[in-house]
Amino acid sequence: MEDSFAFIIHPIDPKRDVSRKYPTLGKLPAWLIDYLSLFFPPVFISEIKGICSKANGRSLKGWFVACPLTPTRMVTLPPAVVYKKIIQTGQYAEKLGARLLGLGAFTSVVGDGGITISQNLDIPVTTGDSLTVAMAVRAIREAAQIMGTFLESAKVAIIGATGAIGSVCANMLAPDVRQLLLIGRRQEKLNEVAASARKRGCQDVILSSDMAQLHEAHLIITVTSAVESIIEAKHLRPGAIVCDVARPRDISRQVAEQRPDVLVIEGGMVEVPGPVDFGFNFGFPPKMAYACMAETMVLALEQKYESYTLGKDIKLSQVVTIDKIADKHGFKLGGFRSFERAVTDDEIAQIKACYLPNHAKNNSQFRSNGQPAIS
Known part of the structure; x- marks a missing residue:
């Protein structure tokens, strides 16, 4: 057959x-x-x-x-x-x-x-x-490496952390990141995901339902089942990397129009x-x-x-x-895409230049404990 x-x-x-x-x-x-x-x-x-x-x-x-x-x-x-x-x-x-x-x-x-x-x-x-989880985590890791963002000193946010995809993404990244911000609406499930992430190696786990806290995150995986976009330009810090796994998208198109200092990629391609x-x-x-x-x-x-x-x-x-x-x-x-178009090397260089003119210099400096610096 x-x-x-x-x-x-x-x-x-x-x-x-x-x-x-x-x-x-x-x-x-x-x-x-x-x-x-x-x-x-x-x-x-x-x-x-x-x-x-x-x-x-x-x-x-x-x-x-x-x-x-x-x-x-x-x-x-x-x-x-x-x-x-x-x-x-x-x-x-x-x-x-x-x-x-x-x-x-x-x-x-x-x-x-x-x-x-x-x-x-x-x-x-x-x-x-x-496989969506596997590829989303691969994508955020690769994007972080290209942008010069070190996982071990980064704050990583998972939006939709109580869902099937978000909870496993949190657990996969937990051993490698400094801090996890888990955003979701079901408090009991958030507590479960946080406990599992701590067992996996990330002791600094923050639970929230407030999108305003997203402004502190260096790396973001978002995977909700919202019908309308939930992430706006005001929510993101300069230099943030957003991997949007949701369909329809969680991230508003206004981010591409108003924030040349952030990298938005479609997850799971x-x-x-x-x-x-x-x-x-x-x-x-x-x-x-x-x-x-x-x-x-x-x-x-x-x-x-x-x-x-x-x-x-x-x-x-x-x-x-x-x-x-x-x-x-x-x-x-697959290669990075954002809002139905490929993300080029030149565009990534422009994003770096927008949020941190001395990006390469700052990311080559290490703290006294041996951990890389991060903005």
């Missing part, structure tokens, strides 16, 4: 995303697209070809299928209605021949994080969150091995996909047909395992 998968997408920005498949429909007002999304059936988007394992040359067949619901619809409709739409889309993927299903964007976080959907389909389901043709333009360069998409591909290449990442609890061991499997098959962190 041929190795295969399908991945569910849905319109994040109603006018933009609908226009990519149906230009005429995309001309409708956003409110009308939002309203009509409830009445559309699952949509075939494209066949995916050319994925090829670096380890063994195994190839994959795949499909993008769309659940028509917008983010606003997913968070306002009764969960049973949303589940029904996603399950219908999964059943459509089964008919196409998919042996594994990945859940994208809000389809992976609505309700119980894919568990109910999995129970109502005949093929395994994954949210892709495990992965380069897929082989002469890949996605058959659809979802706004990325050739061969690039979101990490949640890539996890589905990785599992199929590994012939690991199981519901790998489901629910609201991700184990660190899951993240480490899928990261190793992805690396084996040739999946790797």
Whole structure:
């Protein structure tokens, strides 16, 4: 039997995303697209070809299928209605021949994080969150190195720290950072994440629900399920690095317009091995996909047909395992992108120049205890 998968997408920005498949429909007002999304059936988007394992040359067949619901619809409709739409889309993927299903964007976080959907389909389901964590942490580490920000003396903020992705990101970074700022709304869960981070090696952990405290952070990973942006230009210190894993974005476009002294990158962009043709333009360069998409591909290449990442609890061991499997098959962190465009070396140099003219000089100085200085 041929190795295969399908991945569910849905319109994040109603006018933009609908226009990519149906230009005429995309001309409708956003409110009308939002309203009509409830009445559309699952949509075939494209066949995916050319994925090829670096380890063994195994190839994959795949499909993008769309659940028509917008983010606003997913968070306002009764969960049973949303589940029904996603399950219908999964059943459509089964008919196409998919042996594994990945859940994208809000389809992976609505309700119980894919568990109910999995129970109502005949093929395994994954949210892709495990590889998303791995790639987000890789991205923030690489960005910090390029910007000359030392983890061991940095304050790192996790927004959405009580969620499945945010909590594991906090635990992965805990052994290497000076201070963690965990921002979330569920105090009991924040306490659990903080206790785990302290066991992992970071004793200085601050808990908050106040976005104003974000101004103190050097590095930020943000991964909420907010429908609107929550991070504004005023929230960020000069030289801050923000890895935005959320879809829709947590960070406002005004940051790009008003803050030339901060680096904003999209989290979880992965380069897929082989002469890949996605058959659809979802706004990325050739061969690039979101990490949640890539996890589905990785599992199929590994012939690991199981519901790998489901629910609201991700184990660190899951993240480490899928990261190793992805690396084996040739999946790797893609280049940095910010608001649908590549971040160039010149732009990074300009960011450094804006926030710290003597950046190189300051970051070459060390404190008497041997720790690198940081602004």
